[in-house]
């Protein structure tokens with residue numbers, strides 16, 4: 037079996053920066069990522085983007101190029117197209133690459149698997165034609181495909197960013213339907229002075245909104261009671277705003293309610309997780325530098341708590357330096373200045389978290405709304421199971437099969453915990469989360485049939 | 497100071513299917529019973545097994561016990577007021593070569609000589625009548641046409657609930673830490689509480705060896721983690737539970753189309769932490785065998801896996817019966833990855849044995865005395 041000092045999982049800004057620095061510090065470092073090229077979600081395909089696409093994606097996207105270049109120049113080994121589908125507690129990584137699975141044994145693991153979009157189950161969300169804002173953006177970055185006439189609905193910076201990018205690409209969305217409750221604006225005001233200390237964010241956000249509105253895109257604020265109509269595919273979105281019922285015909289609807297840490301690997305590795313009331317999500321318990329509750333397992337970037345791309349790159353490097361510091365190596369002065377820089381960058385977070393906290397109706401879908409789309413389990417069925425005595429997500433899973441389908445609970449997990457918590461009158465932290473069962477993503481049985489490691493015992 | 501907080505006629509240590517079933521049967525014979533469970537009832541092997549209600553292919557010593565258990569399974573819905581998800585279905589072990597078929601035929605003959613006719617030989621055509629999707633090279637098989645499967649959680653809980661309705665008291669999150677004889681009774685210390693009873697049953701699954709050792713009657717129980725994998729949904733092609741003769745496999749298509757694969761391969765188990773973990777390369781042969789025997793599996797994808805902590809004896813048959821060292825101490829543990837089907841029947845035997853002091857069940861091969869000379873781990 038191959039082995040290394042540090043395995044980094046995920047080639048977004050956190051993973052790239054961590055791997056670059058770890059290799060520079062002399063660690064035998066391997067970076068594994070599912071995508072064909074480095075960049076993660078934010079800098080997806082940044083090496084191959086042509087000039088026009090880079091223009092559309094903006095200056096922040098172009099910044100990724102420097103991070104990727106530094107990584108390419110480092111001594112870290114890069115395994116592109118490597119899907120990590122299991123990691124054992126003794127840090128043996130099972131991954132699939134080029135149609136074959138193999139193993140890598142790591143002394144330390146840095147989990148840099150970033151964020152996933154917060155699930156938002158609402159009536160009709162499983163219809164063809166309904167996607168997420170993040171998925172629209174992936175299409176633009178990876179294949180240059182621009183969705184025409186989309187309706188963007190939800191809340192959060194990415195909603196506006198994608199809207200602005202669609203405008204720049206010459207395909208302004210049909211409408212932006214924002215669910216941010218009015219009260220959040222008032223509450224966020226108190227955080228504004230602190231937010232202004234983080235350079236650039238607010239001005240950038242304001243420019244995006246202005247661009248979208250100037251392009252003549254209809255904008256609805258404070259939307260509630262959102263539902264998607266359609267028999268076999270989405271045909272319209274309905275909602276109420278300012279007391280009026282609205283209906284917009286659309287065959288492409290992109291939903292978004294912010295992003296939350298991707299917990300699959302940290303849960304699989306049995307790291308402790310805590311409920312973050314400000315970000316309304318679970319996050320692994322870590323120290324400032326990313327050390328988790330499990331020895332030799334670190335978490336860098338958005339996976340440790342949402343901080344955005346700049347923070348993620350800083351955090352990745354911090355994690356690598358902190359590991360070196362443990363070994364009596366590294367660069368304490370640089371570690372200190374990076375921590376300070378990250379704290380400055382994070383000043384905008386309380387404002388964003390207050391403003392874009394999900395509206396109550398987002399995390400409490402109506403009884404007849406499907407929550408687990410793989411197994412078609414409704415919110416009402418989950419509430420019923422709780423009434424019958426199911427104390428947590430794992431029992432709900434055994435009763436209803438929620439979370440047992442091909443997505444392995446990636447999509448429904450946060451909502452299922454929230455629904456159970458609400459019904460039981462406790463915090464999601466007390467309710468807990470699904471136990472994660474490998475494989476993290478489906479793998480072909482035929483691949484397992486070829487999965488052999490040279491020194492595997494034939495029989496026991 | 498010997499005052500116990502709780503007294504009964506019998507204390508059962510372990511809330512798996514065996515502890516629950518024995519408790520229920522003892523209660524049916526008029527005994528007052530306390531069950532101590534360190535986690536929650538059905539948390540381990542009994543709640544997470546593959547649900548195979550299988551007589552096919554059992555060790556000859558287990559056959560009479562398994563037959564009696566099966567009679568209880570057929571009436572389980574009336575017995576427990578819960579159908580336990582039990583369904584009758586054929587269990588078939590396929591032969592991939594003439595040589596394997598000859599082995600299976602020899603087993604059938606031997607069982608017939610013992611007076612058992614539940615395992616029948618299937619020829620080439622008969623095996624295809626039951627398994628239309630089976631690969632061309634399969635030459636025949638051995639089958640129990642009226643075996644079946646059930647829902648493990650549901651079953652273990654049903655035993656618990658029925659026992660409770662007869663007055664059995666369950667103490668969950670209560671670990672038996674120390675056991676000793678005091679004034680002719682067994683005294684069990686479980687965290688801050690003390691329990692006493694004239695009779696004691698060790699049904700502690702993978703943890704039973706610790707108790708046995710503490711009672712000066714060591715038995716080499718190994719904690720194992722049988723591994724199961726689940727595929728995405730496939731068009732319906734198989735109604736039976738299928739095994740192979742020369743290679744590891746247990747194969748079952750569920751009503752929703754997913755296929756559950758297992759078959760003897762083990763992951764990593766740790767009694768101290770309740771941990772069971774998959775080791776996927778070990779499943780290579782299982783995956784190959786499944787594809788070889790059902791070519792339709794070539795396109796399947798694996799979406800999930802699970803395993804659980806189970807107790808295994810070196811000779812792969814359980815310990816069942818009275819202690820060889822102490823009066824009024826009994827054992828039922830180490831079911832070696834096939835104890836779910838035996839739960840109803842062995843519980844009845846233990847209930848009888850404990851209530852009356854005697855049984856006519858052939859328990860001799862299962863005696864704990866067989867390990868008294870063996871070197872201890």
Ligand SMILES: Cc1cc2nc3c(=O)[nH]c(=O)nc-3n(C[C@H](O)[C@H](O)[C@H](O)COP(=O)(O)OP(=O)(O)OC[C@H]3O[C@@H](n4cnc5c(N)ncnc54)[C@H](O)[C@@H]3O)c2cc1C
Pocket residue numbers: 509510511512513514515532533534535536537538539540541542543544545546547548549550670671672673699700701702703704721722723724802803804805806807828829830831832833834835836837838
């Ligand atoms: C993945 C898997 C698949 C399987 N498939 C099948 C199948 O298809 N067919 C079949 O027949 N069998 C199958 N088996 C085997 C079957 O599940 C077991 O043989 C059977 O459930 C054992 O029951 P038990 O009551 O002895 O043990 P358990 O269910 O393990 O119960 C023992 C209990 O004792 C408790 N305990 C231990 N020590 C203490 C203590 N000191 N104080 C208090 N409580 C204690 C434990 O917490 C545990 O709950 C499978 C097993 C596994 C793991």
